[in-house]
Amino acid sequence: MNISLEPPVLDGNAAAGLLQQIFAVEVTTARVTCAACESIQPLASLRLYGLPMGYILCCPRCHATLIRVAAHRQACWLDFRGVSRWCVSIE
Numbered sequence: 001m002n003i004s005l006e007p008p009v010l011d012g013n014a015a016a017g018l019l020q021q022i023f024a025v026e027v028t029t030a031r032v033t034c035a036a037c038e039s040i041q042p043l044a045s046l047r048l049y050g051l052p053m054g055y056i057l058c059c060p061r062c063h064a065t066l067i068r069v070a071a072h073r074q075a076c077w078l079d080f081r082g083v084s085r086w087c088v089s090i091e
Contacts, residue, residue, distance in 0.1 A: 021090045033085040036064035040085075043067075 028044040039061040046057040046066060054070030059082070066082035080086065 022088055025088050025090060027088065030086060030088040032066060032083045032087075034059040034062060034064055034066060035082050035084040037062040038084070 028042065030043045031040055032043055032046070033040045037059060039059060041060065043057070045060055047060055047063070049056045049058065054068060054077075056065055057067040057069075058065055064082050066080070068077075068079035068081075070077045
């Protein structure tokens with residue numbers, strides 16, 4: 001009898017329920033941590049710069065770019081490269 005101690009590997013569909021709960025919340029209250037200066041603030045306090053191609057959200061403390069958002073037709077691209085942690089309250 002061969003017993004594997006490793007958990008089964010699933011695809012991303014297995015996370016759909018949890019991710020639906022997370023992304024169905026009011027995101028402006030989410031706390032984000034700046035990867036550059038490690039300050040923590042609600043998303044609503046970030047500085048928004050609107051550009052023809054999309055939006056850039058920057059840290060109010062060090063001005064680093066935290067989030068980039070671009071939307072075109074029925075698609076949206078999100079880049080959280082400048083955020084080291086993202087915390088949302090789910091109920």
